Amino acid sequence: MNGHTTELVVFILLFVLVSGMGFVAARWRRPNDLASLNEWGLGGRSFGSWITWFLVGGDLYTAYTFVAVPALVFSSGALGFYALPYTVVVYPLVFLVLARMWSVSHVHGFVTPADFVRARFGSPTLALVIAITGLVATMPYIALQLVGIEAVLKSMGITGHLPIIIAFAILAAYTYQSGLRAPALIAFVKDALIYIVILAAVIYIPAKLGGWGSIFDAAKHKFDTTPLPNDGITLNANNQLQYVTLAFGSALALFLYPHSLTGVLASKNRNVIKRNMSALPAYSFVLGLIALLGFMAIAAGTKPVVNAATGKPDTNTIVPMLFDQMFPSWFAGVAYAAIGIGALVPAAIMSIAAANLFTRNIYREYINKNASDAQEANVSKIVSLVVKVGAVLCILLLDPQFSIDLQLIGGVIILQTLPSVALGLYTRWFHKSGLIAGWAAGLVAGLWMLYLIPNPANGKLHFGGSAFGLANLGFDTKMTIYAGFLAVIVNLVVAALGTLLFRAAKVADGEDATARGDYFADEGDPRVKDLDLADSH
Amino acid sequence: MTTGEPGQPRTDRSPWNWLLVLPIVLPLLTFLFNADEPRLLGFPLFYWLQLAFIIVGVVSTTIVYRMTK
Numbered sequence: 001m002n003g004h005t006t007e008l009v010v011f012i013l014l015f016v017l018v019s020g021m022g023f024v025a026a027r028w029r030r031p032n033d034l035a036s037l038n039e040w041g042l043g044g045r046s047f048g049s050w051i052t053w054f055l056v057g058g059d060l061y062t063a064y065t066f067v068a069v070p071a072l073v074f075s076s077g078a079l080g081f082y083a084l085p086y087t088v089v090v091y092p093l094v095f096l097v098l099a100r101m102w103s104v105s106h107v108h109g110f111v112t113p114a115d116f117v118r119a120r121f122g123s124p125t126l127a128l129v130i131a132i133t134g135l136v137a138t139m140p141y142i143a144l145q146l147v148g149i150e151a152v153l154k155s156m157g158i159t160g161h162l163p164i165i166i167a168f169a170i171l172a173a174y175t176y177q178s179g180l181r182a183p184a185l186i187a188f189v190k191d192a193l194i195y196i197v198i199l200a201a202v203i204y205i206p207a208k209l210g211g212w213g214s215i216f217d218a219a220k221h222k223f224d225t226t227p228l229p230n231d232g233i234t235l236n237a238n239n240q241l242q243y244v245t246l247a248f249g250s251a252l253a254l255f256l257y258p259h260s261l262t263g264v265l266a267s268k269n270r271n272v273i274k275r276n277m278s279a280l281p282a283y284s285f286v287l288g289l290i291a292l293l294g295f296m297a298i299a300a301g302t303k304p305v306v307n308a309a310t311g312k313p314d315t316n317t318i319v320p321m322l323f324d325q326m327f328p329s330w331f332a333g334v335a336y337a338a339i340g341i342g343a344l345v346p347a348a349i350m351s352i353a354a355a356n357l358f359t360r361n362i363y364r365e366y367i368n369k370n371a372s373d374a375q376e377a378n379v380s381k382i383v384s385l386v387v388k389v390g391a392v393l394c395i396l397l398l399d400p401q402f403s404i405d406l407q408l409i410g411g412v413i414i415l416q417t418l419p420s421v422a423l424g425l426y427t428r429w430f431h432k433s434g435l436i437a438g439w440a441a442g443l444v445a446g447l448w449m450l451y452l453i454p455n456p457a458n459g460k461l462h463f464g465g466s467a468f469g470l471a472n473l474g475f476d477t478k479m480t481i482y483a484g485f486l487a488v489i490v491n492l493v494v495a496a497l498g499t500l501l502f503r504a505a506k507v508a509d510g511e512d513a514t515a516r517g518d519y520f521a522d523e524g525d526p527r528v529k530d531l532d533l534a535d536s537h
Numbered sequence: 538m539t540t541g542e543p544g545q546p547r548t549d550r551s552p553w554n555w556l557l558v559l560p561i562v563l564p565l566l567t568f569l570f571n572a573d574e575p576r577l578l579g580f581p582l583f584y585w586l587q588l589a590f591i592i593v594g595v596v597s598t599t600i601v602y603r604m605t606k
Contacts, residue, residue, distance in 0.1 A: 277598055
């Protein structure tokens, strides 16, 4: 064997246990039948505070978080820590926004953000644009979960794609059977494992490395001696704007992803959401500590696995390698399982959200207008399989590095739904055509900026990161800014100008099917769960 | 206009919501925390102060949640 037998056995045992739970979840909380999108795709819309907490937390903190954030901290230092302010900013930001989304969705029976846009702006075209944006942005995100599992497997000396295909086949099978109930149930195990592992890591590893002070000193020493200009344990004059806009832009993007909404819509009332937004930051502590694993790896002298194909070190393996180096084998196995299961929960929720988008906003809108509940659920189940196959193909056929680039692009493009979805919850001022124009302009601007960004670390000329140099716009500075943030500003400006223009030209606007009161309706309101659009005031 | 419950119209407007601005803006002011010293338990200021902002976030959102329930 390869010296990782114990790790592998523990990993497989936990993985099998969780998969079993995924199948049993179909019977959890006894639904009458799973043949509707409400039940299969939203768990009956009945989840209370605890389940919602685990579910929303489960899909926001993904395997990629555990793998990529510390990897970024490992290679660039302070800049990678943006993940912390990002999660501090996100909860108050969405505190009110998502409660409104919950209300209006429950009054009108919306399942996706595109459903909302369809009714709010009376535009199937805008809804289609939003749905496709969501689908395109979600696919590489799912693929990245595979990158997380792959990093763990690589650290155990397992290469090749077969194990990943098996893991995803199991995931696909129980998501197909149990819908949103599967990741909701598994999220408990995932979080329990992660808390145990992180707690152990932040107590045990610093103790072995001579305390936090020497960990930071080791990191400082490393960054002081590298030629890279933008690394260090604090920010410099040129990357502060990048840090701030990246944290803020990512926070804005996070809840625009269709899968975040899935968890929120599954909760049973507004209070569940609001209470969760005040409690979810507990995860931020965990995230901050996970990020610092990157510094621990520096202090411990951990070396990432060298990618056999390219001959370059794969920094994504830095955390698994650190665990392998510092922990006894059986506990490293537990830690690997935590990361692996951490990939399954969000992958399941994301594929369900993508499937719902397709079913509601493409299948029902354009293919079968009179689809029954059972037909919708069936289409979603099948699409969730297709989406997962697509994600696996992303990994098999493309360079994994390219998937990471796609995710970067995905974040920038999902941000372009902000004016329609997030601002739409507050104002009906925008003209539907103005919003489409803004979306297109933001998309083009965002992709253009990403195209111009090189990555000196790996010699790539394009799509090398998200830090757009302001010098490209003619400013005499080395400052960088998050491309997505600038793109969304372009989007807003064009949407606003477009709205004025279309209104002046008297271009017909869509009909708003929602009423003001819909945005505040709560559980017990007679209109909540009323699915007849014509009936609302 | 407003519909639904007779009597007072529902809304989610409240002056308490302004408190949410604090945890949104504070973590974005890099000049507050972009320094190594003073250290706390070995953590440079950059890291411990940003971790402390989580508490600001939790307290602010909890207050707003309780006052607007």
